[in-house]
Amino acid sequence: MNNRHVLSVLVENQAGVLSRVSGLFSRRGYNIDSLSVGVTEDPAISRMTIVVRGDSYILEQIKKQLNKLIDVIKVIELDKDRSVFRELMLIKVNARENNRASIIEIVDIFRASVVDVSNETLTVELTGDEDKIEAFINLMKPYGIREIVRTGLTALERGSKEIKSYKKYGEED
Secondary structure (H helix, E strand, O other): OOEEEEEEEEEEOOOOHHHHHHHHHHHOOOOEEEEEEEEOOOOOEEEEEEEEEEOHHHHHHHHHHHHHOOOEEEEEEEOOOOEEEEEEEEEEEEOOOOOHHHHHHHHHHOOOEEEEEOOOEEEEEEEEOHHHHHHHHHHHHHHOEEEEEEOOOEEEEOOOOOOOOOOOOOOOO
16 A cells, blocks of 8 residues: 655754755655755754655654654654645746636635736745645646646644654743
8 A cells, every 4th residue: 555644854954964864765765755844943953844655664664764864853754634734836827818817816716826927927826735736726727837836745733732852941841
């Protein structure tokens, strides 16, 4: 069975960490479907959201190998029912005088934003889960898509639970 898994990985925020993590995947022949990285509330720590496909054996191997890297602080798999998943997309579509209004109407329905306008195109920013992104892309295809860029999935667990392996100075247990 080839399931999709979303890993949240806390790492030291320093040069070369992304290269070491991605190198681990390529050396073992695992593909990364999506990867997003950014600094956390602590500037010394970054969070990677990595989407991979594979069975439970492959997932366990990936987790074990990630945990062996010295820069990796913590690795958890995010449960789809207990997490919030989002992606950002910019999409440039053909938009001439005769179809611009209908594109803007769709943009409004999806709560997206027009971020750039030219005589021939509109560039739209859309944030949402993957189904919302895919639905918008499908609706834009008849107009003619010029370019798409997507950030890849980013995610957090719902509620007050935090992924941390340390206690900040002055915090209670």
